[in-house]
Structures are given as structure tokens and as C-alpha cells.
Amino acid sequence: MEMSGEFRIPAPKEKVWSALNDPEILQKSVPGCQSITKLSDTELEGAVTASVGPVRATFKGSVVLSDVNPPHSYTLTGQGKGGPAGFAKGVAKVALSEDGGFTVLRYTAEATVGGKLAQIGQRLIDGTAKKLSEEFFGNFSAILGGGKTAVEPAAATAQPGVGLSPAVWIIGLILVMTVMTLLFVL
Amino acid sequence: MSSAIIKPNGIGAAAPRKEDYRFITGNGHYTDDINRPGQAYASFVRSPHAHATIDAIDFTDALAAPGVLAVLTGKDVAADGLGGLICGWLVHSKDGSPMKTGAHPILALSHVRYVGDHVAVVIAETAAQAKDAAELVNVSYGELPSVTAVAEARNPAAPQVHPEAPRNTCFEWELGDKAATEAAFKTAARIISLDIANNRLIPNAMEPRAAIGEYDKGTGIYTLHTTSQNPHVARLVLSAFVGVAPENKLRVIAPDVGGGFGSKIFIYSEETVCVWASKKAGRPVKWVADRSESFVSDAHGRDHQTHAELALDANGKMLALRVKTIANLGAYLQLFSASVPTYLYATLLSGQYDLPAIYCEVDGVLTHTAPVDAYRGAGRPEATYVVERLVETAAREIGMDPAEFRRRNFIRKFPHQTPVIMAYDVGDYEASLNEACRLIDYANFPVRKREAEARGMRRGIGFSAYIEACGIAPSAAVGSLGAGVGLWESAEVRVNPTGSVEVLTGAHSHGQGHETTFAQLVSDRLGIPIENVEIVHGDTDKVQFGMGTYGSRSGAVGMSAIQLALDKIITKARKIAAHVLEAGEGDIVFEDGRFTVAGTDRGMAFAELALQAYMGHKFPTSEIEPGLKETSFYDPTNFTFPAGCHIAEVEIDPGTGTVRVVKFVAVDDFGNIINPMIVEGQVHGGVAQGIGQALLENAVYDPQTGQLLSGSFMDYCMPRADDLPSFDVGVTVTPAPSNPLGVKGCGEAGAIGSPPAIINAITDALGIRDIAMPVTPERAWRAANGL
Numbered sequence: 001m002e003m004s005g006e007f008r009i010p011a012p013k014e015k016v017w018s019a020l021n022d023p024e025i026l027q028k029s030v031p032g033c034q035s036i037t038k039l040s041d042t043e044l045e046g047a048v049t050a051s052v053g054p055v056r057a058t059f060k061g062s063v064v065l066s067d068v069n070p071p072h073s074y075t076l077t078g079q080g081k082g083g084p085a086g087f088a089k090g091v092a093k094v095a096l097s098e099d100g101g102f103t104v105l106r107y108t109a110e111a112t113v114g115g116k117l118a119q120i121g122q123r124l125i126d127g128t129a130k131k132l133s134e135e136f137f138g139n140f141s142a143i144l145g146g147g148k149t150a151v152e153p154a155a156a157t158a159q160p161g162v163g164l165s166p167a168v169w170i171i172g173l174i175l176v177m178t179v180m181t182l183l184f185v186l
Numbered sequence: 187m188s189s190a191i192i193k194p195n196g197i198g199a200a201a202p203r204k205e206d207y208r209f210i211t212g213n214g215h216y217t218d219d220i221n222r223p224g225q226a227y228a229s230f231v232r233s234p235h236a237h238a239t240i241d242a243i244d245f246t247d248a249l250a251a252p253g254v255l256a257v258l259t260g261k262d263v264a265a266d267g268l269g270g271l272i273c274g275w276l277v278h279s280k281d282g283s284p285m286k287t288g289a290h291p292i293l294a295l296s297h298v299r300y301v302g303d304h305v306a307v308v309i310a311e312t313a314a315q316a317k318d319a320a321e322l323v324n325v326s327y328g329e330l331p332s333v334t335a336v337a338e339a340r341n342p343a344a345p346q347v348h349p350e351a352p353r354n355t356c357f358e359w360e361l362g363d364k365a366a367t368e369a370a371f372k373t374a375a376r377i378i379s380l381d382i383a384n385n386r387l388i389p390n391a392m393e394p395r396a397a398i399g400e401y402d403k404g405t406g407i408y409t410l411h412t413t414s415q416n417p418h419v420a421r422l423v424l425s426a427f428v429g430v431a432p433e434n435k436l437r438v439i440a441p442d443v444g445g446g447f448g449s450k451i452f453i454y455s456e457e458t459v460c461v462w463a464s465k466k467a468g469r470p471v472k473w474v475a476d477r478s479e480s481f482v483s484d485a486h487g488r489d490h491q492t493h494a495e496l497a498l499d500a501n502g503k504m505l506a507l508r509v510k511t512i513a514n515l516g517a518y519l520q521l522f523s524a525s526v527p528t529y530l531y532a533t534l535l536s537g538q539y540d541l542p543a544i545y546c547e548v549d550g551v552l553t554h555t556a557p558v559d560a561y562r563g564a565g566r567p568e569a570t571y572v573v574e575r576l577v578e579t580a581a582r583e584i585g586m587d588p589a590e591f592r593r594r595n596f597i598r599k600f601p602h603q604t605p606v607i608m609a610y611d612v613g614d615y616e617a618s619l620n621e622a623c624r625l626i627d628y629a630n631f632p633v634r635k636r637e638a639e640a641r642g643m644r645r646g647i648g649f650s651a652y653i654e655a656c657g658i659a660p661s662a663a664v665g666s667l668g669a670g671v672g673l674w675e676s677a678e679v680r681v682n683p684t685g686s687v688e689v690l691t692g693a694h695s696h697g698q699g700h701e702t703t704f705a706q707l708v709s710d711r712l713g714i715p716i717e718n719v720e721i722v723h724g725d726t727d728k729v730q731f732g733m734g735t736y737g738s739r740s741g742a743v744g745m746s747a748i749q750l751a752l753d754k755i756i757t758k759a760r761k762i763a764a765h766v767l768e769a770g771e772g773d774i775v776f777e778d779g780r781f782t783v784a785g786t787d788r789g790m791a792f793a794e795l796a797l798q799a800y801m802g803h804k805f806p807t808s809e810i811e812p813g814l815k816e817t818s819f820y821d822p823t824n825f826t827f828p829a830g831c832h833i834a835e836v837e838i839d840p841g842t843g844t845v846r847v848v849k850f851v852a853v854d855d856f857g858n859i860i861n862p863m864i865v866e867g868q869v870h871g872g873v874a875q876g877i878g879q880a881l882l883e884n885a886v887y888d889p890q891t892g893q894l895l896s897g898s899f900m901d902y903c904m905p906r907a908d909d910l911p912s913f914d915v916g917v918t919v920t921p922a923p924s925n926p927l928g929v930k931g932c933g934e935a936g937a938i939g940s941p942p943a944i945i946n947a948i949t950d951a952l953g954i955r956d957i958a959m960p961v962t963p964e965r966a967w968r969a970a971n972g973l
Contacts, residue, residue: 057321083321086234112891115234115301119478119897 004108007137011144013096016103017071019144029139031132034058042066048080050132057085072096086115196710197927200863204716205701214442217396217411222470225398226255228460229316230473231306231323232482233298236332236554236892237345240296240305240325248308248322253315255467257323258459259306260295268292268462271453272427273519274419274670277357277528277550285357287552288348290518292428292455292462298327299347299517300554301894302482304455309467313474332554332892336491336514339551347517347552356515356550357524361532362605367545370506374497378580384568385959386489386514386885387878388902389561391696393444394475395484399460401468407435408464412457414440414724415450415694416734419671421726423453423521430462440724443696447875448560449484450696451736452520456483481897486885487561489514490527494572496580504595506543509535509572515550516557523559524550529607529667530565530655530737536604537573538615538651538829539595544605554892560736562875562937566654574650574942579955588649588946589623596651607667608655610827613855617918619651622831622853625914631835643837644970645848648946650832652939656931657742657826657924674821675739676732677747679708679755681814683800685793686718689751692732693744694724698933699864700740706860707745707927711752712792713779730817738828738931741860746925747820754816759795762814765805766790766798824924828935830854832873834943838951843967845881845948847909852939853916857930862917865932869915872936878905879937880944884960903960 009016019025027033034047045062063078072095079089090111097104192198208214245257271290278284293304306323310316333344339354347354371377391413398411408431414420417438425433443450460471475483491512497505513527522530532546563570581591593616602610623629631647638645658664661672678690687708693700705719722728735744756776763781764771773784782789790798795814798804802812835849852869859865882903886895896902921928941959948961952969967973 083231083323085321114891114893115232116478116897118888118891118893118895119301119482 004106006104006106007133008099008102008104009137009141009144010102011141012101013098013103014071015144016096016105019140025140025143028143029136031135031139057082059085059088082115082117086113086117088113088117193710195706195716197706197858197860199706199861201702201706201716201861203699203702203864204705205695205699209442216393216442216444217398217413218474220398220411220441221472222398222400224469225472226309226311226467226469227313227316228456228463228471228473229308229310229313229320230304230456230479231308231320231325232479233294233301233303233305233327235298235327235329236301236334236887237330238298239328239330240294240298241328242326243306244324245306245322247324248319251310251315251319251322253311254308254319255311255469256309256463257306257319258293258309258463258466260291260293262466263291263293263462264295266462268430269428271455271458271518272423272521273524274521275525276668276670277359277524278668279358280360285524285550286351287356287519288350292458300556301892302479302556303517307459307463309463309469309471334553334555334887334892335889336489336512336551336553338889339514339553340512340549345554347554351552354552356519356552359528359548359550360546361528361607362545363543364545366543367506367508370543371495371497371508373499374505375500376498376580376584377495378498378576378583379493379495380576380579380956382492382494382572382575382956383958384488384490384492384571385879385883386558387487387561387883388481388885388896389447389449389484389487390480390902390904391445391447391449394477394480395450395454395456396472396474397457397460398470398472399457399462399464400470401465407437408461409437409439410457410461411439411441413443413446413450414438414734415443415446415696415736417694417724417726418692418729418731419734420453420457424458424461428458430458436461438726440694443694446696447562448487448564448736451522451734452485452559454483478898481902482556482894485520485557485559485561486516486555487558487564488568488879489558490568492572494576496576498580498584502584502586502591502594504539504541507535507541509544509546511546511548513548513550514553514555514558516553516555518557520557520559522564523557525668526560526565527568531569533607534566534569534653534655535573535606536608537570537577538592538597538613538653539577540597540602541605546606555887562872563654563934564737566934567876567879567938567941570650570652570654570938571942574652575945575956578649578942578946589619589628592619592649592651608825608827610653611824611923612920613653613827613829614918614920615651615829615831618829618831618853618855621916621918622833622851625853625916626833626835626849626851628833634835638837642840644840644951645835645837646947646949646951648834648943648948648950650939650943650946651829652832652935653827653829654935654938655825656738656828656934657822657922658737658739659825660823661821671733672821673733673739673743674819675743675747676730676817676819677744677751678730678815678817679748679751681755681796681799683797685714685791685796686720687712687714688720688722689748690722690729691744691748692723692729692734693740694735695721696735698735698740698868699861700744703741703860703864704745704748707748708752711749711756713777714792738933738935741927741929742826742922742925742931743820743822745860745927745929746822747818749926750818750820751816754818755814758810758814758816759792759799761810762799762805763790763795766795822924826857826922826924826930828854828856828930828932830918830935830939832939832943834940834947836944836947836951838948838966838970840967840970843963843965843970845961845963845966847877847911847944849914850911850940850943851914851916852936853918854932854935855918855920855930856932856935857919857922858928859917859919860927860929866915868932869936870913872934872938873913873940874905874910875937876940877910877944880941880959880961881905882909882960
């Protein structure tokens with residue numbers, strides 16, 4: 001499933017880009033970050049503990065970077081595995097642009113989730129996705145904006161279909177992106 | 187054999203259920219209530235993918251985790267030479283070839299084939315430690331594309347479930363006379379056709395599956411406590427096919443079981459692993475499914491796609507029925523998987539109607555979904571749905587009252603040989619139809635409809651004149667159709683020296699109330715209080731081989747076995763009584779629990795006779811053995827054919843799409859009735875499940891990823907009390923001639939008869955031809971608004 005969305009971060013583009021390259025900032029921003037290991041310049045793995053309703057698991061993620069074009073855009077390909085809790089995997093294209101004093105982070109992504117996340121997550125994922133993304137970008141913006149935590153809510157759209165509800169994919173994406181973003185520059 | 191006067195707690199009495207006191211006071215003994223010394227716990231690592239190769243399993247971390255005793259995988263199963271799980275029914279395709287499927291390993295070896303498939307098991311000191319460690323098992327999967335939808339499975343481009351079954355086709359089966367059917371269709375004045383889906387269901391017994399395996403090093407005997415509907419069959423499969431232990435070294439106990447609905451007939455990986463692992467770990471091993479595991483790993487039900495056509499002559503007389511069904515079998519065949527969409531389905535397609543010709547084709551397909559097998563009704567709900575939707579549609583399209591159309595086509599002479607194997611022995615279909623019409627006040631429906639319209643509601647009425655086959659089944663008959671077992675039942679009646687009685691039955695009660703109804707039979711026949719009768723079931727060490735409970739068979743087959751054993755008890759007791767009372771055997775009268783010499787005041791109570799039987803002082807033990815215990819194995823001579831008429835009235839709010847079942851009448855002919863209260867309870871439960879299927883329940887797999895989307899009660903909607911009206915239940919009686927009690931079986935009728943009644947009522951209310959189950963408010967709203 002494909003989806004897209006954007007976040008508005010109260011800082012200029014260069015600052016956002018360099019922050020996305022700052023492991024300390026990212027680590028502080030990612031909720032539930034456990035560990036990070038750099039495998040090569042473009043391959044990384046890490047662990048994030050996340051809860052979706054009653055499903056609480058440590059997702060081990062790995063990510064590969066490509067099409068890196070500072071400070072404008074990059075592509076992340078990654079996957080997170082949470083054992084019996086399921087898995088999330090996907091590809092995300094992220095682009096930064098400026099709008100007034102804000103940087104707009106736009107993403108388009110394709111993601112898949114499976115296992116217990118897909119089985120029981122549907123009704124719970126909406127809230128979790130919102131909470132996780134708000135936490136990440138809230139933390140991130142707070143650090144960049146010197147305490148300003150105001151973040152425009154994610155405007156996510158997803159193609160309708162018979163399959164998983166958009167919310168399921170979004171949480172998958174968020175989990176993947178959280179891991180991927182975290183690992184981006186390390 | 188029904189008495190003219192109903193004795194207190196005898197046959198026909200609404201005796202309160204003996205077992206309920208312990209259930210409602212929390213004193214039942216379910217598998218999870220049982221704990222064995224030194225017991226460890228199992229947690230299963232399940233596939234998150236619908237289809238994948240298992241490239242590697244790294245359980246180093248899991249093995250090192252606190253409390254972990256063992257981590258076992260499919261390689262260990264293979265190394266120990268255990269066989270896979272089996273299907274006990276062999277179906278052949280039209281071309282004569284046997285059904286095709288792959289092996290069903292206890293733990294997956296090279297591939298996983300559905301979300302929830304068993305990959306590994308962790309045994310640990312506590313359940314929490316086992317679950318924690320299971321999360322540390324790192325499985326490397328090679329993901330493969332999957333197919334879950336019944337309509338897609340045979341597409342040549344679809345991913346293959348088993349290489350042994352090309353195009354995912356397990357069998358292409360047929361029943362009936364194709365040529366006669368084609369010929370009849372050529373002469374038809376009208377042909378009515380429908381495309382019908384029977385939605386996939388998840389059983390959801392109140393008690394999840396559970397097992398405790400235990401190995402005694404001293405004797406080499408394994409004991410398995412498990413949530414089984416048929417412990418002897420479980421023992422047979424585990425010993426003869428899986429080879430986990432010899433039959434004489436395996437004791438299977440199915441204690442109190444909280445509902446089964448078919449899902450606990452089958453022998454699953456989990457209990458098999460508990461038995462096997464108990465020896466490997468040197469500890470008793472317990473596993474209790476959590477609800478999430480039940481959703482993905484209990485065998486599901488239904489899941490058919492059908493094209494059905496009915497040929498009529500110019501007078502509205504049925505000429506022929508032609509049915510083509512694709513049935514989803516899931517990823518592996520379970521114990522009865524092959525029989526449910528074939529012999530338990532197409533054999534009922536004649537319904538209550540005099541149909542000269544029927545031809546049915548069923549393609550059984552394999553998909554990357556949980557196995558599909560028997561679920562309350564097992565094939566008969568699917569058949570009834572096809573027939574009764576088609577019949578109602580036909581009546582509307584030829585402009586005939588649906589009750590009248592049915593009357594015109596009812597079978598009226600018995601026995602009646604249908605074109606699809608079954609020989610109906612007795613019935614009175616018009617009687618149940620008329621009684622149902624009376625109870626629902628059919629004549630005044632137009633008044634109620636107008637009144638509803640005035641309130642802005644759309645009211646509809648729908649019929650379902652169902653028939654089913656119960657009392658499964660004559661052993662030779664099912665053997666000729668491919669069953670791997672006989673379907674008789676056994677009973678042993680043990681009279682104690684004090685005159686109390688134990689009945690050991692091969693049937694298993696998991697909600698049916700056998701402890702009451704079976705005791706009623708004994709109380710009635712022997713004239714002893716119901717409190718003096720104990721029903722023993724569910725333990726292979728206590729009870730001789732028996733076939734278990736499913737297919738509404740326990741009354742017709744299990745109680746008939748008890749009846750025959752009681753006959754033997756009474757015959758022997760009369761001989762003893764003759765000696766003790768010093769009279770000729772022919773002069774001994776046994777009535778109301780007393781043996782008397784006819785025409786005298788000499789007599790003795792049943793309990794006195796029992797004591798004499800064990801003392802052996804007053805009769806020649808060289809002629810009559812001491813003791814009073816008799817055994818019977820009863821094989822029925824035919825299926826029984828419960829039938830009846832359900833009528834539903836619904837009101838639909840076109841603004842919200844809410845469907846409210848405002849009236850529901852069920853009139854059933856179950857033959858003679860042992861306990862009308864229990865029968866009514868069975869009808870209520872069955873109708874609730876049927877309404878659940880029609881309005882609420884739906885198992886959904888994501889077509890792209892094969893993930894189970896309806897995997898919890900948040901997304902899988904079970905019926906609740908406020909979804910249901912107060913049911914009006916009535917009975918008509920034609921005693922079954924095929925068993926000595928004249929009973930037919932009532933456990934499934936509600937779930938069989940009700941779905942088409944509901945959908946017929948909804949389509950009537952909305953003036954539409956068809957609507958897919960479950961009729962959610964969204965579907966009803968779209969239909970009501972032409973969207």
C-alpha cells in the first residue's frame with residue numbers, strides 16, 4: 001500500500017537536515033529507542049520498543065539508505081521485526097522544503113505489516129500512529145525550535161482498498177520510519 | 187418408547203442441568219484448571235507471514251533466556267520420526283484420482299503456509315518466560331506471495347500452497363446425475379440462478395484450546411489432558427498416525443470443555459507437541475491458547491463460493507438443481523476437511539423438496555489461510571443457504587407466495603430417496619411450516635409491514651425450510667464414502683451393588699448437557715432417581731473406545747448405545763429377580779424401579795436386585811454371571827433427518843442501515859425429545875450463531891499480504907444478547923425410525939436454518955435480489971439507498 005503525508009517542523013531546512021544527521025538528536029527524538037549499530041555507511045540496525053495496544057514488543061530494524069541528496073531528499077528502505085508481535089517493512093522517500101520559517105518534511109512510502117500487528121492492531125493503530133509520530137516530531141521540533149513543540153498534525157493520505165486500513169500501514173510506516181530515521185546518519 | 191406420562195426427570199422432562207451447578211459456581215474442571223507437579227509451559231513461535239520459506243531458525247538467545255528448558259523445531263520433530271497430522275476422510279475427484287494435498291507437519295519444516303502456522307515451541311518454567319523467550323527466537327523467512335481468496339486459488343498464476351496439488355486443487359468432486367439434470371434444465375419453463383458466498387467464520391468457543399502433556403518415566407505412559415470433543419479419536423490419531431506414543435501407552439482425558447462447535451474435533455499441533463515435548467523436557471508441559479492464537483490457529487468454518495441454478499416447470503414445480511461450489515480448505519487438511527464441503531454438503535441439496543434431478547460439483551481448493559473444517563452444522567448450513575436462498579428467490583420471481591411455493595414442492599411420501607445419496611426416512615415438512623406461520627402470524631405480516639413503513643422502517647419476512655442429516659452415521663455408509671473410521675458409539679452401564687449407576691459413554695459433553703439427558707434416560711428406564719446416575723465420559727482409561735460428539739450424534743447414536751446396554755441390564759436383572767423371587771422369568775414384571783411377580787405382592791426394588799446380583803447367593807452363578815454391568819456398541823441404520831421451518835422478520839432503518847431482527851420463529855422436528863429445556867437452549871444458541879453469520883461475523887484475510895485482518899473481537903463481531911430478539915421456539919414430532927429412542931438431534935439446526943431466513947427477510951425488506959453476508963449496517967445502508 002502506498003501512502004504519503006507531511007510534517008511541518010518549526011526550523012529552517014538546513015537545520016532540520018543536519019539534525020536528521022545528528023544521532024544524539026535522533027536518539028532523543030525516537031520514542032523507545034534501545035540500541036543502534038552501524039553496519040556500513042549505508043546500512044544500519046537498531047532496536048525500538050513500541051506498544052500497539054496490548055502488543056508491546058522490541059522491534060529490531062535494519063535500514064539501507066540511497067539517493068541521498070543533502071539537504072533535499074533521501075530514500076530509506078527498511079524493515080522492523082518484532083518477533084511474535086509481527087513485522088513492518090517498507091520504502092520511504094523523504095523530501096524537505098521550506099515554507100516560511102518552517103521546514104516541510106514530505107514522505108511517500110510503501111509499507112507492509114504482518115503478524116499480530118496486523119491481526120489485532122487495526123483498531124488501536126490509529127491512536128498509536130498519531131501518538132508515535134507526534135512524539136517523534138514533537139521531540140525533534142522541541143530540540144530544533146528551542147522548546148517550541150507545536151507540530152502540524154500529520155496529514156496522511158492512503159489509497160483506499162479492501163486491505164488493511166490506512167492506519168495499520170501508517171503505524172508500520174511510523175515504526176519503520178522511526179527506526180530508519182534514527183539510523184539515517186549514524 | 188416415549189412414555190405417555192412423563193416421569194419426574196424422566197424422558198421428556200425439563201430436568202435442570204445437573205452439570206450447571208459446578209459450572210456456574212466456578213467448580214468446573216477445565217484443562218487450564220488442572221495443574222501437574224513440575225509442570226512447564228509451552229509457547230509457540232508462529233509465522234507472521236502467509237507464505238514463506240524458513241531459511242534459518244536461531245534460538246540461541248531464547249535457549250539462554252531465564253527459565254527456558256527447551257526450544258524445539260520441525261527438525262526435532264523430523265529427527266524423532268513423528269508423522270504429520272491427517273485428514274480422516276478420503277475424497278476422490280471426478281476422474282477417480284484421490285484428493286491431492288501436501289504433508290501437514292506438526293512444526294513447519296521448510297515452509298510456512300498461513301499466518302499462525304507453527305514454527306517452533308519454547309518450553310519454560312513459567313508461561314511468561316516461555317512467551318518472552320519465544321520473542322527471542324529469530325526466524326529468517328524468505329517471503330513468498332500468497333493466495334487467500336477462494337475465487338483466486340485456482341488461477342494458474344496464483345502462488346502454490348503445496349507442490350503436490352497443482353493449481354491449488356485438492357479435488358474436483360461431483361455428486362448426482364449430470365445427464366438427467368442437464369436434460370431437466372432443457373425442459374424448464376424457468377431457470378432461477380444465484381451466485382452465493384458463504385462467509386468464512388471463526389468458531390470462538392468460550393474456552394480456548396488447551397493441553398497438558400505428561401510422561402511417566404516409570405511406566406512409559408503419556409497422559410494428555412486436552413480440550414477435545416473426541417478423546418479416543420485423538421488418541422488413535424496420535425498413536426497410529428503421528429506415532430507420538432503407542433495407543434496402550436497414551437491416556438487422553440478431555441475434562442470439562444467449554445464449547446467446541448466442531449473446532450475441538452480435530453487433532454492440532456499444539457496438543458501433539460505437548461505430549462511429545464513432555465518426554466523431551468522431562469516435565470509435564472502445559473499450553474493454553476490466548477484468544478489471539480485461537481483466531482489464527484483454530485480451524486475456521488464455511489468459506490464457499492457457489493453458483494446455483496434451479497429449474498422449474500410452468501406450474502412452479504421443481505425439476506432440477508445444478509450447483510457449482512468452490513470450497514476453501516485452507517493451507518492444510520484437518521481431520522474432516524475433505525468431507526465437510528462434499529458428503530456433508532451436497533447430500534443435503536435436495537432440501538425438503540421433491541427434486542427429481544440434482545448435480546453438484548465441488549472444487550476443494552487450498553489457500554494460504556488457516557485450515558477450514560467442521561463448524562456447527564458442517565456443510566449443512568452451506569447447503570441450506572444455497573437451497574433456501576434459491577427457493578425464496580424463485581418464489582419471488584415466479585410471483586408465488588414463498589410458503590405456497592414450498593408446499594407445492596415438499597416431499598410428502600416417506601421413505602424418500604433423494605438424487606444425492608440420502609434416503610429420508612420420516613418427516614412432515616408442511617406441519618412445521620404451518621406451525622411456524624401460525625407462530626409468527628404470517629397472515630398479518632402485511633399489516634406489520636405497513637405499520638413499519640409508517641415509522642420509516644423497511645420490514646421484511648424470510649423463510650427457511652431446512653433439513654439436515656444428523657446422528658452421523660451408519661459405519662458402512664460413511665466407509666463407502668471415504669471415512670477412515672466407523673461412526674457407531676459405545677456405552678457401558680455399570681450398576682453398583684447399592685443400585686446407583688455409572689454410565690460410561692464414548693460421547694463427550696462440551697456444553698450439550700449429557701450428564702442430565704443421559705441420566706434422564708437411565709432414570710426413566712431403571713426407575714431410579716436421576717441423582718443416582720453418574721455419566722462418565724472423556725477419559726480413555728475409563729471409557730472403552732468411543733467416537734465422540736459432533737454432528738448432533740450423541741442423542742441418536744450415543745444414547746441409543748446406552749439404551750441397548752440398559753436393555754441388556756434389564757434382561758439380566760429379570761433373570762436374577764426370577765431366582766430371588768422364586769418365580770418364572772416370564773412372570774417377572776419390571777415397572778417403576780420394582781421387580782414384581784405378576785399378580786402377587788412379592789417384589790423387590792431395583793437397588794435390592796443390584797445387591798443380589800453382586801452377592802450371588804440366590805441364583806446359580808454357573809448359569810448367570812454375578813454382577814450387573816453391560817456394554818453396547820451401537821451402529822445406526824441411517825442418518826437422522828431433523829427438519830423444520832425458521833421464519834425471520836427484520837426491520838431495516840434506511841437512514842443508518844441498522845438491521846434489527848424483530849421476530850424469529852423456529853419450529854423444529856427433532857423427533858422425540860428427551861429434555862425440552864435443553865433442546866430449546868440448543869436452538870437458541872444455534873440460532874444466535876446463525877444470526878451472527880448472517881449479520882455480524884466475517885473472517886477476512888488481506889488479499890495482498892494474507893494477514894488475518896479480523897483477528898480479534900474488535901474486528902470479528904460476535905452476536906450479543908442485544909443483537910437478538912426473544913425467539914419463539916416450537917416443535918413438531920415425527921419420531922426417527924432409525925434408532926430405538928426416535929430422536930434426531932438438535933445441536934446444529936439453529937445455525938443451519940437461520941442464516942437464509944435472515945437474508946431472505948433482508949432481501950424482502952429492501953426489495954433486492956441478493957446481499958452478501960454478513961449484512962453489516964454499511965451493506966444494508968448501501969443496498970437500501972441503491973449505492
